[in-house]
Amino acid sequence: MASEDKKPKAACFDGEAARSLVKELRGTFDAGKTKSYEWRVSQLKSLLKLTKDHEDDIIDALRSDLSKPVLEAFVSEIAMLKSSCEFTLKQLKRWMVPEKVKTSITTFPSSAEIVPEPLGIVLVISAWNYPFLLSLDPVIGAIAAGNAVVLKPSEIAPATSSLLAKLLGEYMDSSAVKVIEGAVPETSALLEQKWDKIFYTGNGKVGSIVLAAAAKHLTPVSLELGGKCPVIVDSNINLITTARRIIAGKWGMNNGQACISADHIITTKDFAPKLIDALKVELVKFYGNDPLASEDLSRIVSSNHFARVTKLLDDDKVSGKIVHGGQKDQSNLKIAPTILLDVPEDSLIMNEEIFGPLLPIVTVDNLEDSFNIINSGEKPLAAYLFTNNKKLKEAFVRNVSAGGLLINDVALHITNPYLPFGGVGESGIGSYHGRFSFDTFTHKKAVLYRSFTGDxxxxxxxxxxxxxxxxxxxxxxxxxxxxxxxxxx
Structure with missing residues (x-):
């Protein structure tokens, strides 16, 4: 949530305004308006209609904020949001049904159930890298669970933030769904209030601030953070397919500006040259000999982030380690896909989340050593393995702790609504997607029924x-x- 060179329009939203907002939403929720199945469905359908009616506007906003290619914007933001909304609409009635559970002899005769109930009023603070999807996907879960919700989009993606404020005001129930634009002051004013749930997507530094603010009110929090997502590459693979999938999961994901994009590769010393050659060939096929001119690569979001990524590349400890790419265009905030080999463990690039188009390759003598490398650091949001070796797959699942694991691809696990998406340890708290989004914004209330007999x-x-x-x-x-x-x- 750090302030960037892109400033939002000035807004008069302070602590008093935030308190008034919370009071209004509390009144709406307490009146029971958001709890009915019919209201939830109507809002989800309105959100789906919003997405379908304004597809071009959404793509234009993403182009303005990040220079996202049209196909990438559609697939990774619009299509995924539609899919999430449609899946929730199909499953919602079943999710809302109380779950019958067994009782014990201690309470005989009796019956019991678990009743899902909305938490109340929730705050969603979203990120700039996928500003449409990461704003509205949690909102889907909050609405499905029957809550009133405030969305705070990222000020670093101002075009998308402005569009969200406009469209949600037109399509959604304004007494229960609000959008507050702004930067640090507005976010701080919101965090001072008592919420029934806070859902934050972003970096760990701000995640700590959110958690500390929530602790004052004992507010439950979901934190979708990040980390250095490793990619282990065995020699027992389809080399071309592996190279293409790594590229898609690195530079094809907002030019590396994604929490689950490939952060670095771990492979053996003997296999590294073959992998690098394959990556180089496929990169040229995808983005041409002058990738800075490619329309299929997103730009770096801002000059501040451009400087941050450049600092990783200009570190003296990685001097001479670039084996492909490295070109920069500060005026257009573009950095070419860049591969580095055998960067030192104590370099900046190996100790900070890259969140950009740089891909270091670390080599080991034995691929199993990669497990120790991963587990010696903070737990990542995702970890990836490419291999045909069954025992290596089993060892990877057994020994590597991460928010999610994927074998023989990158990032696609987030498209399965039956899998929870979230971090562990430093990469996040809680999970969402599909039923898990509903559960994230729901209290499971225990209810025991007894008669006056059997006393x-x-x-x-x-x-x-x-x-x-x-x-x-x-x-x-x-x-x-x-x-x-x-x-x-």
Whole structure:
């Protein structure tokens, strides 16, 4: 949420305005408006209609903010949002049904269920790199669960932020769904308020600020952060397919500006030259000999981020390590796909999340050593392995801790709505997508039903030895003991 060189329009939104906003939403929620199935469906359908009606406007905004290629913008933001919304509409009624559960002899006779209920009013703070998808995908979950919601888009993607504010105001129920634009002051004013849930997508530094603010009110938080997502590459692979998929999962994802894009590769010393050659060939096929002129590569989002990525590349410790690319165009905020080989462990590029078009390759003697390298650092949001070796796959799943794992591809696991998407440790708290989005914004309320029959005197004073024996027998499930206690033996 750091302030960038792109400034949003000035807005008069302070602590008083934030308190008034929360009070209004609390009134809407307490009136029960958002809890009905019909309201939830109507809002999800409106969101779907918004996306379909304004596809060109969304693509234009993404082009303005990030120079996203049309196909990438459609597939990674618009199509994924539509898919998420349609999946939720199909499943919502089933998700809302209370879950019947078993009871024990202690409460006999009785019945029990788990009732999903909305948390209340929730705050969604989204990121700039996928500003449409990452803003509205959590909102889908919040609405599906029956909550009132405030969306705070990223000021670093001002065109998309402005469009979201305009369109949600036109298509959604404005008494329950709000958009607040702005930068640090507006976000700070929002974080001062008491929410029933905060959902933040972004970097770990701001995630800590969000968590600290939420702690003052004991507000539950979901943090979708990032980390250095590794790609382990075995020699037992289809080399061309591997190279193409790594490229798609690095430079084809917003030119590396994605939390689950490939951060670095780990492979063996012997295989590294073959992999590099394959990557070079495919990069030229995809982006030409002058990638800075390619319309299929997004630009770096801002001059501040351009300077940050350039600093990683200009580190003295990686001098001479570039084996492909390295070209920069500051005026257009473009950096070419860049591959570096055998960068030192203590270099900046190996200790900071790259979030850009640089791809270091680390070599090892034995591929299993890569597990120790990964586990010695902070747990990543995703980890990837390319291999045909069954034992290596099993060892990877068993030994590597990450938010999610994917074998023989990069990033595609996020498209499966039946899988949770989220981090672990430093890469995040909680998960969402599909049913997991609904659950993220839902309280599972335990309900036990009893009649006035079956009242056991053993639970009431006076507490006799016979009653103690009976309770012990009940708790242990000792049928003979229960009989003995009842008969006074």
């Amino acid at each position: 056991a005197s053993a639970r009431y004073p006076p507490y006799t030895l016979g009653k103690l024996r009976l309770l012990k027998a009940l708790l242990s499930g000792n049928i003979l003991g229960i009989i003995r206690a009842l008969l006074g033996w």
